[in-house]
Amino acid sequence: MSVRKAIWGDSLEAIEQALTEVDPDLYAYIRDFAYEEVLARPGLDLKTRELLAITSLIGLGAPKELATHLQGALNNGATEQEIRETILQSALFVGFPHALGAMKRFQALLRKQG
Amino acid sequence: MSVRKAIWGDSLEAIEQALTEVDPDLYAYIRDFAYEEVLARPGLDLKTRELLAITSLIGLGAPKELATHLQGALNNGATEQEIRETILQSALFVGFPHALGAMKRFQALLRKQG
Amino acid sequence: MSVRKAIWGDSLEAIEQALTEVDPDLYAYIRDFAYEEVLARPGLDLKTRELLAITSLIGLGAPKELATHLQGALNNGATEQEIRETILQSALFVGFPHALGAMKRFQALLRKQG
Amino acid sequence: MSVRKAIWGDSLEAIEQALTEVDPDLYAYIRDFAYEEVLARPGLDLKTRELLAITSLIGLGAPKELATHLQGALNNGATEQEIRETILQSALFVGFPHALGAMKRFQALLRKQG
Amino acid sequence: MSVRKAIWGDSLEAIEQALTEVDPDLYAYIRDFAYEEVLARPGLDLKTRELLAITSLIGLGAPKELATHLQGALNNGATEQEIRETILQSALFVGFPHALGAMKRFQALLRKQG
Amino acid sequence: MSVRKAIWGDSLEAIEQALTEVDPDLYAYIRDFAYEEVLARPGLDLKTRELLAITSLIGLGAPKELATHLQGALNNGATEQEIRETILQSALFVGFPHALGAMKRFQALLRKQG
Structure with missing residues (x-):
């Protein structure tokens, strides 16, 4: 695949x-x-790669691409908790505003999926 | 601990x-x-958290803190290959210059450790 | 409070x-x-802290959080002029595009309040 | 003029x-x-200055100002190809997400012009 | 003056x-x-303007210019405490790494002055 | 070549x-x-591409890579004036601190070449 x-x-x-x-x-x-x-x-599984992608995109403040990789993380076995922890941790490194913006986007994605 | x-x-x-x-x-x-x-x-192991930290720091261009978490990733079981993949992947999201800078720093850290 | x-x-x-x-x-x-x-x-009054918050958020390009702290500055005694000066000065340090975006947002907030 | x-x-x-x-x-x-x-x-023609402006704005992630200077580049003789190359090259330096966002904006501008 | x-x-x-x-x-x-x-x-005193400048520069990660305005804040009546609070608060908005880097630079400046 | x-x-x-x-x-x-x-x-000559690269790197605050492409611009026919204009213009979009840092680096490169 x-x-x-x-x-x-x-x-x-x-x-x-x-x-x-x-x-x-x-x-x-x-x-x-x-x-x-x-x-x-090889060297990193896709789930980890997608959590790293999410982290890069939070720092960039690129919301459209972020949505793609939040979904991509879910598609590759990341749990809701793992994604929330990834976002939450980013607040330490790039600040609360970008972390909060990412978490709102994740909430929107989860709601759309029901 | x-x-x-x-x-x-x-x-x-x-x-x-x-x-x-x-x-x-x-x-x-x-x-x-x-x-x-x-x-x-809980929710993410420390090795994964350190790879995420490295990714955040590459985007920031914060070399001093990056060195701390490159070492922190090694200290928590990340292999040299996993760290190289983490840095390499970041080139896609934040560009080659920041990725190259991070890889040079990782090389310097590995050399210091012999 | x-x-x-x-x-x-x-x-x-x-x-x-x-x-x-x-x-x-x-x-x-x-x-x-x-x-x-x-x-x-202690050490800085809330009005000054909100002007600093506005400045951080202009640099990040985080418009949603910016609106919160533009209102927060007004709520803590900052005048319209002080906020305009804060935004205007930021053009020197982070460039005109982010400063202009922030000023537009401030204009929108003032209009909503009538 | x-x-x-x-x-x-x-x-x-x-x-x-x-x-x-x-x-x-x-x-x-x-x-x-x-x-x-x-x-x-003097020293740089306006077409080149507008391609440089586009490049700065891609790095900032400032979409509204980007649209102004994409149009400004066209107004000063930049071809569609030159603008696409400018955007495409930026992926190397600031990553694919910002480059893709800029290219989508350019597509929208071209469509609006018919 | x-x-x-x-x-x-x-x-x-x-x-x-x-x-x-x-x-x-x-x-x-x-x-x-x-x-x-x-x-x-007019509209903001120079002390406040220098605290805002410090905040912009922490977000940029521009250490040389930061040193100039840390000194400029002291030169215009900002206390050591006010500058420390300015730096500390920035951790919330742009993350701990940039805030820590700025605080180290302030410490170096204070030491040089004895 | x-x-x-x-x-x-x-x-x-x-x-x-x-x-x-x-x-x-x-x-x-x-x-x-x-x-x-x-x-x-094709579509952009190398001189223009190097001026664009310089612009991207000023925004990133990546001094080591900047030096490479300042030299690269000279190697591809950019004049000292064209490079100074490229740096100077960037102050409008990403602020004076990053532009000044880049101009200092260009000065250092010119001095080294005698």
């Missing part, structure tokens, strides 16, 4: 189509370099 | 003394809130 | 309820550590 | 009015210092 | 000479726009 | 050896993806 399938799950086709329309070359790099080369490397 | 002991290892007393001299109140918050409350929470 | 009451004013109950639903542990840290411990410290 | 006219094009009057209402002093600095002094300097 | 004299104190001539050698045009903007226009505005 | 040769010039072998020792996989990505794929794309 591709890393994109593992992280994007049922959204794979929708994301592929949307990003290809945004810029096919940028999407090709995201697909071939970011997902299927770097995130596909 | 305190979380500080687990992360700082043999440097515990030196770090405690240095930070107390810097500012006793700030150190008290770092000790009682950051380490012994938040990082001590 | 609690620091939260001083900063959040009439929104206290709404904010408490919303943040508790987002994550009760994160809210407990915001309440007990951020507001009632750190922001409650 | 003023630098503002060259960059803002037909939006000049609307932007001037909006920013004056936001804060007349901040707008005066943006007009007299940022645009008509610094961006008006 | 110029704002530069108030903030830079006895270092005025050394700083002027050094920055002029770095780039005379950039220094002219720092002198005429940043210091003698924006920081010279 | 490889893009690395064009940007790194006479330092090519020294940089290759140093980065390979830091982490061979990270270096392989920098070589094959960052330099020989993305920076090698």
Whole structure:
């Protein structure tokens, strides 16, 4: 299974189509370099990689991409608790505002899933 | 064992003394809130927490604190490979310059340890 | 009076309820550590602390939290002019785009209050 | 022609009015210092200056100002390809999430123009 | 008295000479726009402006400029306690690593002064 | 000629050896993806790409990498004036402290070259 399938799950086709329309070359790099080369490397399991991705994105303040990897963490076996701890810990390093913003986004995602 | 002991290892007393001299109140918050409350929470093991800390610090560009948590990750069972993967992955999210800076710091730490 | 009451004013109950639903542990840290411990410290009055908070949030680019502390500054005696000067000065240090974004947010808040 | 006219094009009057209402002093600095002094300097043509502005704004994660300068680059002779390359290259330095966000914004601007 | 004299104190001539050698045009903007226009505005006293400057610089992670404004705050009547509180509070908004780095720099400055 | 040769010039072998020792996989990505794929794309000349790289690095506050691309810009035909304008303009978008830090680094590089 591709890393994109593992992280994007049922959204794979929708994301592929949307990003290809945004810029096919940028999407090709995201697909071939970011997902299927770097995130596909051995040495760390995908669940851990997704918790690290969440942490990077909290620091950037990039809410749209954050939502993708909050879902990606759930899709790869991270529990709700593990994701909450990941977000909560980030408050120590990048401050409460970015951590709170991320937790609100996680709450919104959980509510949408019911 | 305190979380500080687990992360700082043999440097515990030196770090405690240095930070107390810097500012006793700030150190008290770092000790009682950051380490012994938040990082001590259940739900994520300390090795994973240290990989997340490394990721936050790469995004901040905070080299001194990064060195502390690179050592802290090693002290809690992270392998050299896991730490290299953590740094390498961060290039995707925060760019190559910060990732390269972190990898250089990790190389320096490994060399110092022989 | 609690620091939260001083900063959040009439929104206290709404904010408490919303943040508790987002994550009760994160809210407990915001309440007990951020507001009632750190922001409650002597040495700086709350008006100055809120101008400092605004400055931190402009640098982060965190618009939602910024609105809270723009209101918090007004609630603690900061004049409209003092807040405008705080935002304007930040352009020197973090650039015009973040300063302009903050000023727009302040304008929106003032308009809502009529 | 003023630098503002060259960059803002037909939006000049609307932007001037909006920013004056936001804060007349901040707008005066943006007009007299940022645009008509610094961006008006010789040594770099306006097209190059706008590509540099886009690059700065991608790193900041400031989407509203980014849209202004994406349009400003087009208004000063940058081709769609040059702007896409500018955004794409930024992924190397500040990571894929900010680059992707910028490319989505550029796509939205191109679609609005038909 | 110029704002530069108030903030830079006895270092005025050394700083002027050094920055002029770095780039005379950039220094002219720092002198005429940043210091003698924006920081010279009424509405906030220089002590408060320097605490705000410190806060902006902690978020940026810009240690050299931070040292200048830590000294500038002392030169304009800020007490050691007020500066420590300013730094300490920033941990809430931008995280402990940047706050700790700033406090270490303040300690170094205090030690140099004896 | 490889893009690395064009940007790194006479330092090519020294940089290759140093980065390979830091982490061979990270270096392989920098070589094959960052330099020989993305920076090698048509649509923007290398001089412009290096001015954009400088701009990204000023925003990051990454001084070591900044020095590499300041030299890279000179190696690809950027004049001293064009680089000074690039740095100076960045003050508008990311603030004076980062711009000043970059200009000091450029001064140091020019002095070393005599």
